[in-house]
Amino acid sequence: MSLELLQTQDPHAYDDVVRQLPITSALQGWGYGEARRELGQVPTRYLIRRAGRTVGALQLIRKRLVPGLNLLYAPRGPVLEDLSLLPDLAAALRTVARPTDTLVRIEPPFARTPELIPEHLGPWRRSEAEQPEHTITVNLTKPEPELLANLHSMARRNVKAANKFGVEVVTGGEELFEEFWTIFTATNERAKLGAFPKTYYQTMLSQGAAYGGDAYLVLARHQGRALAGGFFLAMGAVTNYLYGGSVKDDRPGEDGAERKDVKAPTAFYWGAMLDAKARGYRAFDFWGIPRKLDAEKHSFGVYRMKENFGGEKVWFPGYDLPLSPVSPLIVRGLRWRKTQNNLRKRGSAEDVL
Incomplete structure (x- = not known):
């Protein structure tokens, strides 16, 4: 059964869902999105619905990469009642993405067994997480x-x-x-x-x-x-x-x-x-x-x-959903930019964690 994304402007109702569901994170909370706004990034919040019932929540942070190209990022998200919903979420995300959005990045949890973290979750592909993965x-x-x-x-x-x-x-x-x-x-x-x-x-x-x-x-x-x-x-x-x-x-x-x-x-x-x-x-x-x-x-x-x-x-691996033919170039560009940032600040190309 398909999923629907219902945008919400009610921070209390949104955080109620984020707080109550079993697969969740404070980084999906309304307040974290407001802090991201201080960096010039724009949060949009959705309730995830199936057959009239709320089964999740999603805070997407729209990050401008270059003029006309954006990344949609769900830090330590999405919030779900069950990880089995992830493959079906992809179709719902495509309905709310803008033409300038190149890919969606999520970070769902997996406990204790990194060797068993799948390379694919339906249309999602394993990628590099933005938050510390371990x-x-x-x-x-x-x-x-x-x-x-x-x-x-x-x-x-x-x-x-x-x-x-x-x-x-x-x-x-x-x-x-x-x-x-x-x-x-x-x-x-x-x-x-x-x-x-x-x-x-x-x-x-x-x-x-x-x-x-x-x-x-x-x-x-x-x-x-x-x-x-x-x-x-x-x-x-x-x-x-x-x-x-x-x-x-x-x-x-x-x-x-x-x-x-x-x-x-x-x-x-x-x-x-x-x-x-x-x-x-x-x-x-x-x-x-x-x-x-x-x-x-x-x-x-x-x-x-x-x-x-x-x-x-616990592992929070990154997964990407490509939304544009240029998404592979965007992924490589993000990695290059992170490496250059590491070199500039720390004198090393390696990540801190």
């Missing part, structure tokens, strides 16, 4: 002692050490933004990661919680200074650690000696997990881990840190 998620429904026991022994020791040193974990919203921004920008500069304009994150923080989702900040402070922190966007049962980092405490210690490492990053992650559990989320998405492990890269340390907190690996 992640680690932790099941927060377990009791706190079990969550702690699942941590690597080093992480458990660091949690105890951070408590002993008096590291404080705090959560909030706009009142914490400048502290988060200081940490985030310092981390990006150190690791040559790059970032969007400040207004992008501020809009996501305000709009992400406006219609049915949640957006908040978590900081780990020691003696009044924030040393680690992150930005979280949540929807339904899952909270996502999208952005963050850590800084070294360069304040002089006692008698001018270098300060001890108070394990603030570990305290941040553990505190963020407990906070998410208290908020009622059932899963904690650590976001990106590298496709290829290289001990010389910044991303390897990020991977080791996230892996220390237990959890399982």
Whole structure:
């Protein structure tokens, strides 16, 4: 039975569907689309209907590639009650695409089994995801002692050490933004990661919680200074650690000696997990881990840190639906542009994750 895409202008009704369906993501939420608008990209939201019943939701971000050519992108989407609906979605998408739209890119989830990720889903073809394709998620429904026991022994020791040193974990919203921004920008500069304009994150923080989702900040402070922190966007049962980092405490210690490492990053992650559990989320998405492990890269340390907190690996592979004969050229052009961006910012052609 065919699917129908019904465009909606009602953010509350749209986010209600995004929040309730089992295959979903906060990146399909209304607030995330409003943040993308800050980048000059245009979100359009649809309810996916079958035989008069809503079976999904879809936020398509229209990204202008060159004059007269666009990419339609569903970040970590679409939202569905079942992945078996994906092949039938293609025909519905063709009915709403404009003549200037060259292809549609989606990122549905597959857990634990990358070898079994299909190359084709009906007319969809495996491609390169725009969001980090690999992640680690932790099941927060377990009791706190079990969550702690699942941590690597080093992480458990660091949690105890951070408590002993008096590291404080705090959560909030706009009142914490400048502290988060200081940490985030310092981390990006150190690791040559790059970032969007400040207004992008501020809009996501305000709009992400406006219609049915949640957006908040978590900081780990020691003696009044924030040393680690992150930005979280949540929807339904899952909270996502999208952005963050850590800084070294360069304040002089006692008698001018270098300060001890108070394990603030570990305290941040553990505190963020407990906070998410208290908020009622059932899963904690650590976001990106590298496709290829290289001990010389910044991303390897990020991977080791996230892996220390237990959890399982989940894949969000990219799939493309060609809408134009020029779509193969567009795909190659996107890859070339990403490579050049990596070279310019980081001096390496390889992706961060």
